[in-house]
Amino acid sequence: MASLRNRWTLAAICILCWAIAASLLLGYYYYQYTDLVSRLERSKAIINLGIDYGNGTRVWFNGTRGLTLYDAMLEAGWNVDAESYGTMGLYVKAINGVEQSIEQSRYWTWWMWTNLGWAHGGSACDKYVLSNGETILWYYSYADPKTFEMTPPP
């Protein structure tokens, strides 16, 4: 039979099988990926996100969507300079060009609005999973150099 005499024909048939299998797997995983992305998109929370530069300028981005606070910051179009601390998450050093100042003891911190007022965010922004309707403010806080206690937003 010609296909046996010609090794290239046999190789072509085997490659065809491999191509079909690879295409099937590609199609399957592409579908899984797009399905997961669309599910995640639907599960994104809608929050009120604000930024206070500590100089009287406060800007709100209401209706911002995100899975984590970091997602929402990027979704709002902020320019975030952050450093990763592995499993602890991201440490934000600058937002929209305003950098932290060790000399002036001013740092970026995030705060959540509660019934009792502003509560300091307890985790790194990329580790905090948002819930619908939350109001979160990034504040360029003054930190007491001795106690390192942050000043809450006004």
Add this chain to the structure above:
Amino acid sequence: MNWMDNPSNMFQSKKASLIAVTVAACLGSNYVLIGVANLKIMDLLVFVSGFVFGPLIGASVGLLVWAVYGVLNPYGFVPQIWIATMLSESIYGVAGGLLGKSLSIVNASGNRAGLSMLFGAMGFLLTFIYDLITNIAFALTFSVPIIAALIAGIPFAIIHEASNAALFGICSIPLITVLERSYRGMITWRL
């Protein structure tokens, strides 16, 4: 002169018995492997029966196996899928028969590795066609979008195709060799 003196009657009887025995072997193996999803030696047996005895007998075996297995099936009976599986299973027999007409195991035995690869690839491609047809039949029967049905069936199809590629590649040559030796002189026809 009785009916056994007529050689054509003899051949008809032999063909009928060959089909019956192969169908029985397929059914037995199917029920034994009922708990193992997408791993069946039925496809191999249908293909080999077509290879050794011709495409007509191969197709008949494929049709008859599913005629029984599709009705007496613990997973249920759906007429549209039953018809689709019967027709697609017969493809193994037809393809085996067409391959058998153009290929002699005895002549090609010097190139067993190449032959195994060819059979493995045939197993893969035929199973791909079988899965494609049956998945489309499933989608049309249950009003599922065809693309969704095909994508959802990919993991099962891959297992089915890979297992058949391995089975066809490894088992076809020994099985065909044994059958051709057993029926040497009898198989003057390949219908």
